Amino acid sequence: MKPVTKEQLAGLASLVGATREQEINCSECAVFAAEFAERQLAGLPLDETLAKVEDHLAVCPECREEMLLLRRVLESGN
Amino acid sequence: MAVWALAASIRRIVTEERDWPQALRAADNAPVVEELRVVLLNGLRAALSGRGDVGEAHLEDFTQDALVRIFAKLDEFQGRSKFTTWAHSIAINVALTELRRKRWRDVSLDQFLEDGRHFAEAVDESAPADGEEEREHLVRKLKRAIAEKLSVKQRAIIAAALEGQPFDQTVALLGTNRNAAYKLLHDARRTLKDALTAEGISEETIRTSFAS
Ligand SMILES: [Zn+2]
Numbered sequence: 001m002k003p004v005t006k007e008q009l010a011g012l013a014s015l016v017g018a019t020r021e022q023e024i025n026c027s028e029c030a031v032f033a034a035e036f037a038e039r040q041l042a043g044l045p046l047d048e049t050l051a052k053v054e055d056h057l058a059v060c061p062e063c064r065e066e067m068l069l070l071r072r073v074l075e076s077g078n
Numbered sequence: 079m080a081v082w083a084l085a086a087s088i089r090r091i092v093t094e095e096r097d098w099p100q101a102l103r104a105a106d107n108a109p110v111v112e113e114l115r116v117v118l119l120n121g122l123r124a125a126l127s128g129r130g131d132v133g134e135a136h137l138e139d140f141t142q143d144a145l146v147r148i149f150a151k152l153d154e155f156q157g158r159s160k161f162t163t164w165a166h167s168i169a170i171n172v173a174l175t176e177l178r179r180k181r182w183r184d185v186s187l188d189q190f191l192e193d194g195r196h197f198a199e200a201v202d203e204s205a206p207a208d209g210e211e212e213r214e215h216l217v218r219k220l221k222r223a224i225a226e227k228l229s230v231k232q233r234a235i236i237a238a239a240l241e242g243q244p245f246d247q248t249v250a251l252l253g254t255n256r257n258a259a260y261k262l263l264h265d266a267r268r269t270l271k272d273a274l275t276a277e278g279i280s281e282e283t284i285r286t287s288f289a290s
Contacts (some may be wrong), residue, residue: 074168
C-alpha cells in the first residue's frame with residue numbers, strides 16, 4: 001500500500017474526532033435527508049433525530065456529497 | 079433568509095399543494111408522472127451542472143431510474159418534507175451511485191485485505207508532523223492503535239475510505255451490505271477514538287490537530 005499522505009491522516013483524524021458512540025447509518029440518514037435539508041435551508045432548529053443526521057454527515061463523505069447537491073437543487077428553486 | 083431563497087421556498091410550497099403520492103397512485107397517472115419526471119430532470123441538471131462526465135443522456139437515464147425507485151419507495155414517504163424534496167434526494171442518490179460506480183478501482187479482495195495488513199506501516203509518524211509535537215504524538219498513538227486494536231478488515235475498510243474508494247465497492251469486496259459495512263467502519267473509528275482518549279488525547283485535539 002502507498003504511504004498514507006498528510007491529507008489522508010488529517011482526514012482520518014477528523015473522522016475519528018467526529019465519531020459518536022451512537023451513529024445512524026446511510027440508509028437511516030437518507031430517510032431524514034430531505035427534512036434536514038429543508039430545515040437547514042430555512043434556518044430552523046434541528047431536533048434530536050436531525051442532529052444525528054448532522055453527525056452522520058460529518059463522518060460520511062458520500063451522504064455529505066448528496067446533501068450538498070440536494071441543497072443546490074433547493075437553492076436553485078427546483 | 080435571502081430574498082431569492084425565500085422566493086424559492088414560496089414557490090416550493092405553492093407547488094406542494096397537490097398530494098403527489100395520491101396522484102402518482104391514481105390509475106390515470108401518466109400526466110403527473112411526466113410532471114414529476116420534468117421536476118427531477120431539472121433538479122438533477124441543477125445538482126450536476128458543471129460536471130464534465132454528465133451529459134443530457136445521463137440525466138435522462140438517472141431520471142428514469144429515479145422514477146422507478148420513487149415508485150418502489152412511495153409507501154416510505156412520511157410527509158416529513160415536501161414530496162419533491164424527498165424525490166430529489168432519491169434522484170441524487172440514484173445518480174451518484176451510478177457515477178461512483180464508474181470510479182470503482184480494479185482491486186481484488188486479496189489486494190483490499192493486503193492494504194489492511196500494511197496500513198499501519200504506511201503511516202509515517204514523523205512526516206506529517208511538520209515539527210508539531212502534539213500532532214506527532216497523535217499520529218504515533220493513532221498508528222499504534224491501528225496496528226494493535228483493529229482487525230485486518232477494519233484496517234482495510236479505513237484504508238479504502240482514505241483512498242476515496244466508493245463505499246459500494248467496499249461493500250461488494252466484503253460481500254456484505256451497506257449497513258453491516260457501515261457498522262464495521264463505525265466500530266473501527268470508535269475503537270481508534272477510545273484508544274486515543276485513553277492516552278489522554280482529547281476529542282478537540284483529535285479533531286483540530288491537523289486544522290492549522
Ligand atoms: Zn452515509
